[in-house]
Amino acid sequence: MANVVYSADGPKMNDDVLQIQDLQTRFYTQDGVVSAVDGLSLDVAAGEMVGLVGESGCGKSTAALSIMRLVPVPGRIVGGQILLDGQDIVPLSDREMRGLRGPTVAMIFQDALAALDPTMKVGKQLMEPLQAHMGMSASEARGRTIELLARVGIPAPSERLDAYPHEFSGGMRQRVMIAIALSCGPKLLLADEPTTALDVTIQRQILDLMLSLRDETGAGVILITHDVGVVAETCDRVVVMYAGRRVESGPTEEVFVRAKHPYTVGLLSSTLELERDKGKPLRAIPGMPPDLIEPPPGCLFWPRCLRQTELCREQTPTLQSVGTDHEAACWHMDE
Amino acid sequence: MLRYLIRRVATMLSVLIVVVAFVFILGQYGAGDLAMHLTLQMNDNMFDPEIYNSLRQQLHMDEPVLKRFTRFLGDAVRGDFGVSYILPGTPKIGRMMAVSLPISMQLGAAAMVIVAAVGIPLGVLAAIGRNNVLDHLIVGTSTVLSSTPAFVLVPVALYLLVIELRILPTVGFGWHGLFSKETLLPAACLAAGPLLGVVRYTRASVVDVLSQEYVRAARAKGLSEWSVIGKHVIKNAMTPVLTVLGLSTARVLSGSIFIEIVFNLRGFGDMAVRAFQGGDIQTTAATTLVSAMIVMVANLVVDFMYGVLDPRVRVGQ
Amino acid sequence: MAESTPTTLTGELTTPWRTAKPRSLWGDTARTFARNKAGMAGLVVACLVILIAILAPWVAPYDHLEQDWDHLREPPSAAHLMGTDAVGRDLLSRVLMGIRTAVLVAVIVTFTTAVVGVLVGAMGALIGRWVDAIVVWVMDGLLNFPTLWLAAFINVLTRPTIRRVARQIYESTHWNWLQDPVALDYLVMFGCLSFVWWAGLGRLVRGQVLSLREKEFIEAQRAIGASPWWVTTRHLVPNVLGQVIVQMSTGFGRAMLAESSLSFLGIGIRPPGASLGKMIFDGTATWRSDPHLVAMPGLTLAIIIMSFVFVGDALNDALNPRVRER
Numbered sequence: 001m002a003n004v005v006y007s008a009d010g011p012k013m014n015d016d017v018l019q020i021q022d023l024q025t026r027f028y029t030q031d032g033v034v035s036a037v038d039g040l041s042l043d044v045a046a047g048e049m050v051g052l053v054g055e056s057g058c059g060k061s062t063a064a065l066s067i068m069r070l071v072p073v074p075g076r077i078v079g080g081q082i083l084l085d086g087q088d089i090v091p092l093s094d095r096e097m098r099g100l101r102g103p104t105v106a107m108i109f110q111d112a113l114a115a116l117d118p119t120m121k122v123g124k125q126l127m128e129p130l131q132a133h134m135g136m137s138a139s140e141a142r143g144r145t146i147e148l149l150a151r152v153g154i155p156a157p158s159e160r161l162d163a164y165p166h167e168f169s170g171g172m173r174q175r176v177m178i179a180i181a182l183s184c185g186p187k188l189l190l191a192d193e194p195t196t197a198l199d200v201t202i203q204r205q206i207l208d209l210m211l212s213l214r215d216e217t218g219a220g221v222i223l224i225t226h227d228v229g230v231v232a233e234t235c236d237r238v239v240v241m242y243a244g245r246r247v248e249s250g251p252t253e254e255v256f257v258r259a260k261h262p263y264t265v266g267l268l269s270s271t272l273e274l275e276r277d278k279g280k281p282l283r284a285i286p287g288m289p290p291d292l293i294e295p296p297p298g299c300l301f302w303p304r305c306l307r308q309t310e311l312c313r314e315q316t317p318t319l320q321s322v323g324t325d326h327e328a329a330c331w332h333m334d335e
Numbered sequence: 336m337l338r339y340l341i342r343r344v345a346t347m348l349s350v351l352i353v354v355v356a357f358v359f360i361l362g363q364y365g366a367g368d369l370a371m372h373l374t375l376q377m378n379d380n381m382f383d384p385e386i387y388n389s390l391r392q393q394l395h396m397d398e399p400v401l402k403r404f405t406r407f408l409g410d411a412v413r414g415d416f417g418v419s420y421i422l423p424g425t426p427k428i429g430r431m432m433a434v435s436l437p438i439s440m441q442l443g444a445a446a447m448v449i450v451a452a453v454g455i456p457l458g459v460l461a462a463i464g465r466n467n468v469l470d471h472l473i474v475g476t477s478t479v480l481s482s483t484p485a486f487v488l489v490p491v492a493l494y495l496l497v498i499e500l501r502i503l504p505t506v507g508f509g510w511h512g513l514f515s516k517e518t519l520l521p522a523a524c525l526a527a528g529p530l531l532g533v534v535r536y537t538r539a540s541v542v543d544v545l546s547q548e549y550v551r552a553a554r555a556k557g558l559s560e561w562s563v564i565g566k567h568v569i570k571n572a573m574t575p576v577l578t579v580l581g582l583s584t585a586r587v588l589s590g591s592i593f594i595e596i597v598f599n600l601r602g603f604g605d606m607a608v609r610a611f612q613g614g615d616i617q618t619t620a621a622t623t624l625v626s627a628m629i630v631m632v633a634n635l636v637v638d639f640m641y642g643v644l645d646p647r648v649r650v651g652q
Numbered sequence: 653m654a655e656s657t658p659t660t661l662t663g664e665l666t667t668p669w670r671t672a673k674p675r676s677l678w679g680d681t682a683r684t685f686a687r688n689k690a691g692m693a694g695l696v697v698a699c700l701v702i703l704i705a706i707l708a709p710w711v712a713p714y715d716h717l718e719q720d721w722d723h724l725r726e727p728p729s730a731a732h733l734m735g736t737d738a739v740g741r742d743l744l745s746r747v748l749m750g751i752r753t754a755v756l757v758a759v760i761v762t763f764t765t766a767v768v769g770v771l772v773g774a775m776g777a778l779i780g781r782w783v784d785a786i787v788v789w790v791m792d793g794l795l796n797f798p799t800l801w802l803a804a805f806i807n808v809l810t811r812p813t814i815r816r817v818a819r820q821i822y823e824s825t826h827w828n829w830l831q832d833p834v835a836l837d838y839l840v841m842f843g844c845l846s847f848v849w850w851a852g853l854g855r856l857v858r859g860q861v862l863s864l865r866e867k868e869f870i871e872a873q874r875a876i877g878a879s880p881w882w883v884t885t886r887h888l889v890p891n892v893l894g895q896v897i898v899q900m901s902t903g904f905g906r907a908m909l910a911e912s913s914l915s916f917l918g919i920g921i922r923p924p925g926a927s928l929g930k931m932i933f934d935g936t937a938t939w940r941s942d943p944h945l946v947a948m949p950g951l952t953l954a955i956i957i958m959s960f961v962f963v964g965d966a967l968n969d970a971l972n973p974r975v976r977e978r
Contacts, residue, residue, distance in 0.1 A: 068555055072546075094560075101557035109555075114548035117567050119645055128566075129556040164646050180556065353793030358805075365809035372812060482958035484909055486916050486932055487950030490939040494947075589800035593916070597936065611804045612918050614811065623805040627797045634796075 017187045017220040018044040023080035025066045032293035036062040038244035044220040051231035052224045054241035060224045064190045069097045102129040106181035110193040112173035116165035123161030133184045148179040171202035189221045240264050243300035250326030260328040262305050307332040343638045354627045359407050362620035373420050416621035421613045428621045439602035443587045445522035450529050458537025481531030485593040489524050521598045528590045529583035536579040540572040581637035585630050684970040691966020697959035705755035712745035725942050734948040749926035758907035764846040769853030777861035794851035806844035807919050834925035860892045894971035905960030928953045
């Protein structure tokens with residue numbers, strides 16, 4: 001891994017495939033304006049696997065969609081920069097962005113059954129980006145597809161080409177999704193809960209596959225998940241999100257052992273590890289995630305926080321350095 | 336695929352029995368003693384034992400019910416629907432239908448083509464627009480056209496086109512063949528009825544498909560929007576549209592009654608109306624039965640198309 | 653910090669500054685409906701129509717049967733807002749009475765259809781086995797008939813029977829209305845239209861009840877010991893009711909159309925009964941010279957039907973929301 005000097009402002013190393021600065025994505029709904037992503041900044045270097053964790057609704061999927069510029073109506077990116085391989089993609093036209101999807105950045109979706117066209121043969125779906133972006137002919141694309149399927153571990157790939165998505169098992173389908181994502185050799189991979197819908201044993205296989213592909217291609221990977229166990233096993237760094245903001249980040253082991261933000265602490269203590277936590281009660285974080293319509297000032301976690309004070313309600317905590325590469329945003333971190 | 340088709344045909348046949356049974360029971364017993372009823376109809380409301388007995392014989396009324404039913408079924412399958420006792424000369428209903436059906440079939444087919452060719456693209460456009468001006472315009476116009484009953488639409492359309500706007504020189508009444516210019520207006524008026532349904536179903540289906548994850552995944556591959564729509568959306572959106580096209584058959588059948596009357600086309604619907612007005616039970620029963628059979632065949636065709644479009648269906652959900 | 657219930661430094665747990673507003677199903681429905689402009693417009697017209705139906709004889713400027721031979725086939729004017737027909741009757745008055753006819757038929761038919769459809773559909777779904785099999789068989793069979801055709805068939809069949817039965821009842825009861833041919837026309841209409849449409853609703857209801865029966869929350873309710881009656885009224889009914897209401901709303905317009913259609917063909921409500929369909933039929937002969945004879949009743953009918961379509965649509969949107977955009 002290259003030296004990445006990580007700071008809240010100032011120039012970054014050019015090894016970063018992704019630099020998000022102060023991203024704001026909002027949804028203009030009938031019930032009000034939802035700030036799904038509210039000032040998010042994060043970086044991903046080449047070959048690095050970054051875990052993006054948080055509860056449902058914290059904005060991690062929206063952040064990923066923002067990177068792809070696929071935020072659904074009525075959502076829009078309203079501020080910030082997203083530097084993909086050095087280029088800010090926020091002002092790009094749709095046509096320009098299309099050229100980047102596949103060759104530069106690709107996404108692995110959570111539910112492979114839903115993300116594959118049920119009426120189109122799997123091979124054809126794999127060939128589409130190859131023909132669109134790499135200019136391959138049908139036979140070239142077919143050959144490459146067979147290679148890709150073999151690489152992700154699908155047996156008898158030349159026969160499976162002509163199968164339909166519903167004829168695959170869950171794990172196989174996820175492998176197909178990974179193959180599609182990798183087909184044009186992207187520099188950044190966004191994996192949105194790629195193992196959540198799978199059995200535990202299959203999860204293991206898929207994660208191993210992703211790690212080996214990462215090693216092979218040198219792509220940067222953002223692994224979005226709410227499962228901290230997965231992050232602990234596979235990610236180099238972790239970014240913790242809450243209510244559309246980054247509340248803590250740093251190298252995985254550092255953050256997990258020396259968690260500073262109360263939300264991270266809560267998240268970690270609500271999972272169990274068999275050996276370590278025998279006899280300990282399972283702690284849930286009390287309360288509910290906030291409604292993100294026009295959020296008030298102050299820390300968004302304060303209603304559920306055991307360290308809350310008046311200060312928390314009035315002033316939004318900023319990210320401060322609490323260790324090597326380790327940042328967190330809380331007014332009461334040393335308690 | 337073949338197995339799927341066979342299953343569908345078998346289902347249809349079992350429903351056919353029910354349908355025939357309905358018509359049989361209603362037709363033979365709905366008016367009380369059928370022979371009596373017909374006798375009174377034919378003879379100025381006066382009972383005549385000769386006519387009565389001869390009718391009883393012709394209608395096999397002394398046979399047990401089941402035997403009558405199987406006879407009825409067998410005859411119907413062979414195209415023998417009995418005779419009309421009301422029309423002069425007691426003509427064979429089957430023969431009358433053989434003459435009038437082709438006209439209606441052609442008219443109906445032309446109308447269906449217009450419905451599909453106009454309705455589906457409009458529905459797709461409306462869905463892509465989703466609440467923009469074009470969308471509202473399309474849905475609004477379709478609603479107006481479809482809510483106007485056929486027998487209102489035709490005179491109004493005629494008046495506008497012939498008198499006010501002078502687009503058409505005059506109106507040709509009577510049937511001049513499927514591809515003659517006189518067929519366009521009746522077919523178009525007939526198409527107006529089902530139009531809204533097709534536009535709406537297409538729109539809803541496309542909107543639904545557009546919100547599916549695989550459409551987003553296709554965009555994530557960097558495909559152009561038109562490519563996404565053409566390759567992924569249309570195929571997946573078509574299944575509900577087929578349903579509504581199949582359902583439209585019934586609507587077209589019903590609408591053709593009015594279109595045929597107003598445009599003076601001696602088709603199936605026209606024949607049926609004369610039977611309705613004359614209280615001709617035999618003919619009415621026969622036409623009702625045949626109309627139901629047409630609907631069933633249309634549904635079978637729709638089922639077949641399902642199998643072609645959606646591979647999941649072939650396996651059996 | 654306590655082990656059991658975590659508390660804050662200040663000693664109590666606070667809640668987020670905003671929680672979602674609790675919403676009742678009906679309140680939500682009404683609000684969504686109100687936002688639909690076409691639906692509201694349709695509702696206004698529908699209410700107007702119902703009002704006219706009730707008040708027609710008093711609101712109509714002229715007696716709808718009165719013939720004024722000095723004013724034959726006049727186009728709309730100040731004296732006759734919709735003009736006059738071939739025998740000098742005021743068209744507006746006739747149209748108003750025609751609306752009354754159509755509404756009367758629609759009310760009875762919609763109600764009957766709903767009752768029969770819901771009962772049969774629910775019965776099939778809840779009782780199951782061979783009862784359900786028969787119900788499905790019957791409904792599927794019925795649904796294969798084009799509705800107008802079947803309605804006309806029943807019409808032709810039942811007319812003589814009803815006449816005969818009416819005469820027999822009259823002989824024993826001497827109720828005068830049984831001698832009124834228009835009343836008999838109505839009876840025939842009610843019968844044939846209700847017969848034709850209950851199956852559609854029945855199938856819907858059956859489907860809903862079946863799927864709801866399987867749904868996990870019903871199991872869960874039973875698991876905690878809720879009685880089947882409670883389960884039915886609190887859970888099944890609201891869900892099914894929504895669909896039924898939508899169907900009834902569109903069915904109302906459809907029934908009015910069917911009445912007009914059958915009357916147009918001459919087998920519906922016949923003179924001296926007033927029917928929009930019959931008026932349109934009479935006017936069709938002179939569409940070139942006196943377009944108002946077709947246009948006035950025709951457009952009135954079209955507007956009314958359209959309104960019910962809009963209302964039905966808006967209700968459908970309100971009761972069965974599509975995926976709400978986040």
